[in-house]
Amino acid sequence: METSENDGEISTPKPKAKSSKATNGTKKSKAEANGSPKKASKEEEEEDTYKWWEQQQQDEQDAADALGDGSVKWKTLQHNGVLFPPPYQPLPDHVKLHYNGKPVSLPPAAEEVAGFFAAMLATDHARDSVFQENFFKDFLRVLKDAPPKDGTVIETFESCDFRKMYDHFESEKAKKQGMTSAQKKELKEAQNQVEEKYKTCLLDGRKEKVGNFRVEPPGLFRGRGDHPKKGALKNRLRPEDIVINIGENEEIPVPNVPGTWKKVVHDNTVTWLANWKENINGNFKYVFLAASSSLKGQSDMNKFEKARELKKHVDRIRKDYSQDLRAKVMADRQRATAMYFIDKLALRAGNEKGEDEADTVGCCSLRCEHVTADPPDKLIFDFLGKDSIRYYNNVPVDPQVFKNVRIFKEGKDHDDSLFDRVTTGALNKHLASYMPGLTAKVFRTYNASITLQQQLDDHTPADGTVMEKLAAYNKANRMVAILCNHQRSVAKGHGDSMQKMADKLKGLKYDRMKLRHALFALDAKYRKKKAFSELESDLDEEWIESWEDRLRDKDIEKAEKKFIKDNEKLTAEGKETLEESVLKDRIKDIRQEHARLVKERGTDKAELKRSKPAEKIEEAIESLDQKIKNFKLQMEDKEEGKEVSLGTSKINYLDPRITSAWCAKHDVPITKIFSKALVQKCGHQTLFFLPWAMSSDPDWKF
DNA sequence: TGAGGGACTTAGCACTTGGGCA
DNA sequence: TGCCCAAGTGCTAAGTCCCTCA
Numbered sequence: 001m002e003t004s005e006n007d008g009e010i011s012t013p014k015p016k017a018k019s020s021k022a023t024n025g026t027k028k029s030k031a032e033a034n035g036s037p038k039k040a041s042k043e044e045e046e047e048d049t050y051k052w053w054e055q056q057q058q059d060e061q062d063a064a065d066a067l068g069d070g071s072v073k074w075k076t077l078q079h080n081g082v083l084f085p086p087p088y089q090p091l092p093d094h095v096k097l098h099y100n101g102k103p104v105s106l107p108p109a110a111e112e113v114a115g116f117f118a119a120m121l122a123t124d125h126a127r128d129s130v131f132q133e134n135f136f137k138d139f140l141r142v143l144k145d146a147p148p149k150d151g152t153v154i155e156t157f158e159s160c161d162f163r164k165m166y167d168h169f170e171s172e173k174a175k176k177q178g179m180t181s182a183q184k185k186e187l188k189e190a191q192n193q194v195e196e197k198y199k200t201c202l203l204d205g206r207k208e209k210v211g212n213f214r215v216e217p218p219g220l221f222r223g224r225g226d227h228p229k230k231g232a233l234k235n236r237l238r239p240e241d242i243v244i245n246i247g248e249n250e251e252i253p254v255p256n257v258p259g260t261w262k263k264v265v266h267d268n269t270v271t272w273l274a275n276w277k278e279n280i281n282g283n284f285k286y287v288f289l290a291a292s293s294s295l296k297g298q299s300d301m302n303k304f305e306k307a308r309e310l311k312k313h314v315d316r317i318r319k320d321y322s323q324d325l326r327a328k329v330m331a332d333r334q335r336a337t338a339m340y341f342i343d344k345l346a347l348r349a350g351n352e353k354g355e356d357e358a359d360t361v362g363c364c365s366l367r368c369e370h371v372t373a374d375p376p377d378k379l380i381f382d383f384l385g386k387d388s389i390r391y392y393n394n395v396p397v398d399p400q401v402f403k404n405v406r407i408f409k410e411g412k413d414h415d416d417s418l419f420d421r422v423t424t425g426a427l428n429k430h431l432a433s434y435m436p437g438l439t440a441k442v443f444r445t446y447n448a449s450i451t452l453q454q455q456l457d458d459h460t461p462a463d464g465t466v467m468e469k470l471a472a473y474n475k476a477n478r479m480v481a482i483l484c485n486h487q488r489s490v491a492k493g494h495g496d497s498m499q500k501m502a503d504k505l506k507g508l509k510y511d512r513m514k515l516r517h518a519l520f521a522l523d524a525k526y527r528k529k530k531a532f533s534e535l536e537s538d539l540d541e542e543w544i545e546s547w548e549d550r551l552r553d554k555d556i557e558k559a560e561k562k563f564i565k566d567n568e569k570l571t572a573e574g575k576e577t578l579e580e581s582v583l584k585d586r587i588k589d590i591r592q593e594h595a596r597l598v599k600e601r602g603t604d605k606a607e608l609k610r611s612k613p614a615e616k617i618e619e620a621i622e623s624l625d626q627k628i629k630n631f632k633l634q635m636e637d638k639e640e641g642k643e644v645s646l647g648t649s650k651i652n653y654l655d656p657r658i659t660s661a662w663c664a665k666h667d668v669p670i671t672k673i674f675s676k677a678l679v680q681k682c683g684h685q686t687l688f689f690l691p692w693a694m695s696s697d698p699d700w701k702f
Numbered sequence: 703t704g705a706g707g708g709a710c711t712t713a714g715c716a717c718t719t720g721g722g723c724a
Numbered sequence: 725t726g727c728c729c730a731a732g733t734g735c736t737a738a739g740t741c742c743c744t745c746a
Contacts, residue, residue, distance in 0.1 A: 216736070224714080224737065270709065278736095284708060285736080299710085348712095349740065362739085386739055387713055425704085428741070441711085441740060488714065497729080558724085645714070647732090652712055675732055 073295075074268050077246055079201035079210065081253030081261075082274045082287055083194070084237070085217040088112045095168040098161035099152050109146040113139050113233060116220045118165030125222060131231030132157055135220055138233035201273060201289070209290035210273065215242070221280045225358040225388020232280050241276045271295050281356070292677065301693070304655040306437055307445040308702060313435045314446070318343065325400040331421035335430060337404045338363050338422050342440050345393065346447050346483050348386060349424040349440035360384045363440070364424045369414035377402050391485050448480045448653035453702040455479055456662050465626075469666050471633045473659075473673060478641055480649045488645035501635050508631060509539055510547055512624045517606035519617050526614075527604075532621065544601065552594040559586045651678065656693045658702050665698035 088108055096103035097114045106114060117135050120126045136157040143154055154160065179187070198213040215237050223230035239259035246252065248266040255261065262276075274287040289295050317339070324336030341347045341363050350362020361370060361383050370383035374394065379402065381393045408418050424440065431438040455476030461468050491497070519526040526532050560583065567577040593609075600606050612620070656674070663670045670679060 212735075214735090222715090222737080227737090272709075275709090281737090282707095283737090286709070288710080303711085351740065353739095357738085360738085387715095387737075389714080423704095424740080425742095439741065486713080491730090493729085648713060677733075 073271060074247075075204050076250070077201065077203055077268070077273070078250045079246060079253065079273050080197045081244055081255060082215045082242060083198045083213055084215045084239075084255065084257040087257070088236075091115070091165065091168060095164055097165060098163075099154055100159045101161070102152070103164075104152045104154070105149040107146040107149060110139070110142050110148070112218070113142050114160075114162065115165055115169070116218070116233070118162035119169050120220065121162050121166040125220070125231070128230065130226070130228065131220070134229060134231035135233070136160075138231075142233070203289070203293075203295070206294065208293045208295070211288045211290040211293075213273075213287060215276075216278075216285065223280075223358065225360065225384060227358040227388075228356055229280050235279045237276060243275050245270065245272055245274065297693075303445060304449065304657070307442055307449055307655070309435060310438060310442055310446045311450070311702075313438070314343075317431075317434050322398075322400075325398065325404060333404060334408060334419045334421045335427060337401055337408070338419050338427060339431075340398065340401050342443050343447070344397075345381070345395065346444050346485075347391075348444070349427065351424050358384075358388050360386060360388055362386070364419055364422050364427060366418040367414065368409045368412050368416050368418050371405055371409075371418060373402060373406050373409075375402075379405060385485060389485065389487050444484060445653050448484060448649055449655045449658060449702045451480050451483060452476050452654050453658050456658065460662070460666055462666070465630075466668055466672070467630045467633060469668050470672055471637060473662070473668075474637055474641070474646065477646045477650060477654070478644050480653060481644045481646050484649055484653060486645040486648040487643055490642050494642050498635070498639060501631075501638070505628065505631055505635065506539060506543060507547065508624060508628050510544065512621060512628065513539060514606045514608070515617050515621045515624065517600070517604055518608045518612075519614060519621075521605040521607065522614050522617070541601070548594060548597045551597075552590060555590045555593075556587055559583065559590060650674075655702050657700055660693060661698050661700035 090108045090111060097106060097111070097118070098104065117126065117139070125131045140154070148154065195213070199210055200207050201210050202208070216234070218236035219234050221227075221230055221232045221234050239255040239257065239261050242255075242261055243263045243265060244253065244261050245265050245267050247268075252261070252264055272286040272288055275284050277283070278285050321336040321339040321343075324332050325340065327333040327336060342349070348362035350365040352365060353360065361367065362385060366383065370381060372380040372382070374380050377396045377399055378394055379397050381391055381395070383391055385391045405418070408420075412418075412420075428439045431440065431442075456473065459476065460472045464472070516526075516532050519532055563578065563583040563586070570577050596607070608617075650673075656678075659673055660670060662668070663673065
């Protein structure tokens, strides 16, 4: 156990420098083993936690000592394998692909592939020529082995009409949506029953959640951006494709579809339970434990501890690369410039990519065309990064960096590599000479977390409301997301939604205005009080008129609906229904109320529907002021964040201890920031992760 | 030394869920 | 109570980085 930097108090334990090793040896209490969880006090929990932690450290050390290479991960692993999707169910007879306007009778294998495309007919993918081409090439290949039963020869994509199939899938979808909640529940329970045994495994005797236990179903490859293979057929997997990794003396699971596993291995130096090679790019796919598992939690903590470690070295690294920006050796100068980009702009390392992948780049793979010098000191970055997300940044840089980029581009074509003397391997090797395990990726984690910490320290309104503090947190989170270029597509209805919110805000201001006017009507002295004399600036005559008209129309509509509903109820009870005149009277009242509002316009006086004493009105204004303030914050947050994805940085780059300590310090419930699943991952509900993510010390710093 | 294999993290999109509001 | 939309979750593509081998 180590002490924190804060006054020697016991804080979160530090991991060893090199350890992505698994957790060992935690035993459940008898009560827990019997399925009745022990209700422990906070002190007991902490005590248990520390015992567990110490045991963990000892186990790891023992294992490492025994092997010498630190490669041991787990001792026992027991699981039920992977869950295959159900076999293909042929479509009803009337649902067919049409070719040259005529229905085609396809065997199931070919029909399934046609169905994959049909299901995507309304998406952008289906309109993409590369997607269509790749799909059709594979479809023809499948048709060779499974030709149409009626002898139709399918030759061109353009002659295929998938609409009947698409309509069928849509109607099936609608049927599913239209099910009663009882039916949905029943379906879900049945599914749960099938999946239950795959959801968890036993790792060193501990029950752990498995992540993606479902085998990926067949379909069309949805590569991102300009992936040359998008639309290609992803094959249906069979047990013969899957390698199972399991403890040596454990029972080998039986696949839920006919067949036998490709291989069963007992590799305790890795964390996957199963893997297979996908047929599109030849990549391995893995079944891992869930993010909330101890293994992933441990690994996460190691990652953040490594980033914290960088704090001790970063000044020296920066000093060195700043010097090397002027190095005589070109390779050193290029490396220093690349390090500057990675550090200051949070660029990814940028490994080389193959011809058969989308053309995306990172720092080391930048080409001359991606960086433009904009004198006197700005660089314009414009390239497609990971997931083909555009990185555009017009940013002032160190004068020497600016100069270097010009030098590196000299005599090169636009598609030549900017850093022709730098590779990610060499760069990472250089970084590791400063600190074991230091790579380009660590800078992203470090800069993200340190930015959050600094922003929260500098901009949290200590006396603000929870809402205001959360807005400050979101702002800091957003800064990080922008730094890391985490984007999302703007939601379809964003514009409409903002318009609605703006209208709602005006509505709140209108209510405030009416309350003020009611005060003035009660006592003229309120006109002179500053808190009530300020006008709601953006409410003009025209808007007020339209708002009051809309209020009236809405009230009438409501009254009509209520009238119908009341009468339906009365009929059901066998009672006499209300006469039409009742509704007429109600509508008359609404119109009278509206007429009163019209009369009040421009008088600075108002009458409330239910009269209130002045002090109650004052209270109502105060609470409305707060509501308006909060609502404005909400709107600003929404608009500023419409293209920024906060989740990615929250989950992957921000040390949860920063958030945990901040919440403790500023009395903000952690659930306002982390979802239930994340809280579990970060340690507020499970004992395992308490030591690392749950900082009870509000002064903990990254 | 570089290419390729392998294991893991990071990423955005699509679908589902649930909470607030009328 | 039902509807709508935002938040949450699942899925799987696309990165990083380490290791091995020729």
